[in-house]
Amino acid sequence: MRLGIVQFDPEFGKVEKNLRVALGLAGAVEADVYILPELFSTGYQFKDRPEAASYAEELPGGPTTDALESFCRGRGCYVAGGLAEKSSDNLYNSAVLVGPDGFVALYRKTHLFDREKEIYDVNDEDMFRVYDIGFARVGMMICFDWIYPETTRILAVRGAQIVLHMANLVLPYCQAAAVTRAVENRVFVAVANRTGTEDRVPDETLEFTGASVIVSPKGEYLLQAGETDEGCWTVSIDPTDADDKMATPRNHLIDDRRTELYGALVEP
Amino acid sequence: MRLGIVQFDPEFGKVEKNLRVALGLAGAVEADVYILPELFSTGYQFKDRPEAASYAEELPGGPTTDALESFCRGRGCYVAGGLAEKSSDNLYNSAVLVGPDGFVALYRKTHLFDREKEIYDVNDEDMFRVYDIGFARVGMMICFDWIYPETTRILAVRGAQIVLHMANLVLPYCQAAAVTRAVENRVFVAVANRTGTEDRVPDETLEFTGASVIVSPKGEYLLQAGETDEGCWTVSIDPTDADDKMATPRNHLIDDRRTELYGALVEP
Numbered sequence: 042m043r044l045g046i047v048q049f050d051p052e053f054g055k056v057e058k059n060l061r062v063a064l065g066l067a068g069a070v071e072a073d074v075y076i077l078p079e080l081f082s083t084g085y086q087f088k089d090r091p092e093a094a095s096y097a098e099e100l101p102g103g104p105t106t107d108a109l110e111s112f113c114r115g116r117g118c119y120v121a122g123g124l125a126e127k128s129s130d131n132l133y134n135s136a137v138l139v140g141p142d143g144f145v146a147l148y149r150k151t152h153l154f155d156r157e158k159e160i161y162d163v164n165d166e167d168m169f170r171v172y173d174i175g176f177a178r179v180g181m182m183i184c185f186d187w188i189y190p191e192t193t194r195i196l197a198v199r200g201a202q203i204v205l206h207m208a209n210l211v212l213p214y215c216q217a218a219a220v221t222r223a224v225e226n227r228v229f230v231a232v233a234n235r236t237g238t239e240d241r242v243p244d245e246t247l248e249f250t251g252a253s254v255i256v257s258p259k260g261e262y263l264l265q266a267g268e269t270d271e272g273c274w275t276v277s278i279d280p281t282d283a284d285d286k287m288a289t290p291r292n293h294l295i296d297d298r299r300t301e302l303y304g305a306l307v308e309p
Numbered sequence: 310m311r312l313g314i315v316q317f318d319p320e321f322g323k324v325e326k327n328l329r330v331a332l333g334l335a336g337a338v339e340a341d342v343y344i345l346p347e348l349f350s351t352g353y354q355f356k357d358r359p360e361a362a363s364y365a366e367e368l369p370g371g372p373t374t375d376a377l378e379s380f381c382r383g384r385g386c387y388v389a390g391g392l393a394e395k396s397s398d399n400l401y402n403s404a405v406l407v408g409p410d411g412f413v414a415l416y417r418k419t420h421l422f423d424r425e426k427e428i429y430d431v432n433d434e435d436m437f438r439v440y441d442i443g444f445a446r447v448g449m450m451i452c453f454d455w456i457y458p459e460t461t462r463i464l465a466v467r468g469a470q471i472v473l474h475m476a477n478l479v480l481p482y483c484q485a486a487a488v489t490r491a492v493e494n495r496v497f498v499a500v501a502n503r504t505g506t507e508d509r510v511p512d513e514t515l516e517f518t519g520a521s522v523i524v525s526p527k528g529e530y531l532l533q534a535g536e537t538d539e540g541c542w543t544v545s546i547d548p549t550d551a552d553d554k555m556a557t558p559r560n561h562l563i564d565d566r567r568t569e570l571y572g573a574l575v576e577p
Binding site: 155194290 | 419420422423424426433434435437439453456457458462463466480482483485486488489490492493521528556557558559560562566567568569570571572573574575576577
């Protein structure tokens, strides 16, 4: 299958333009599964919760999901991308997975970053779900979720072959850590990051680091985008490579976990 | 405090020589805490369990621990190093932590690597303990334990400021992954690896990768040894840097874990 990453510089608040740019980039290159950045259709830096609420969409439904559904319907492909979600009075930093038959799944960011804690509600559901979309079994995570090894671990334990990581990264560690996440779990890790700068909030200039990556279960970079490039790049992968969990002839990386000794991981 | 790493090429079976070389290297450079590689006094590649048993030592007691105790007594320092342990009929890939007042603690490798499964017993105890040795709060892990993020995570949750990692690495990922382990937990990670080659077992030539590292809680390499260098290198660190878990003004990396959603980590 072909896995594609879209990296670009969304313009804050210009939903129609951002959808056109992102899907234009994606549409120019053929892939079976595309990943778009976190909050790709609105931009990242909401001034406050009411402003985020004014852009949030119900899921499914809303212009972003609709546009992704149209894109997938004609092409027989899947797209995952991040957006602000409204659900009754709640507001989440979320992502959707959409396919040729429409909406597939929703993910809500589990580990909110910095000022997001003042904007979004905390997701209290176990959203670490794995979806078999025919091409592969996939799971989703959003940006800062990466720094918690628990996120990728649970997706891998539940059978994900590819972790679709939608990001607006401002810290420098994630693209290198994607190798660790890949090798410790023997999964593909695909990070779709954005480029550009946002400085709508006083004393909060955000420089997004681009450099999107796709890493194989053996820790090889299959794709490394530039820090400021905009584009869509694809790689051809065999998702079943992620089913081989043997680090040595005697070490199955998932089965060899000593879960009976890991209680401290879930103590409050 | 000064943290030291000893990297060298132990000669298989020459316990007296290896102790002399390792402690000679350490003794030439002043440090408060030294880390020696896994199985540093015997070498790694036992042909089988009986051979390992013939070199294993009771802990405390035995020539290796005795030599470490003598070394520390005169210097007021601590040393952690790996060795084969005999405990009644059991055999473990273990490490000791020794200080100016003698034996402090024992660690048994939790995740056995490859043919070690045929040589050593599986440790069934929660060995992820943290020891306050005055200079710092430290925890231990041995070689392949690194690939399980659970190991470092639990030590960090329990308050370790420095993870003392004794290694005989043959896979290429660990030294880079030490940065991930450091930043995801905001701890110092100190990897004492060995150099050289062992080929005592047919079809099992082991090339040890050297390149020992010390990484700060912010992910900076404070020390990177060469792949074939032998020596002892030290860095001056403030262990309380590891007490600052704030990745942003609003993100405490330990407290922000969503343990209530991580049940899958401990399901069998």
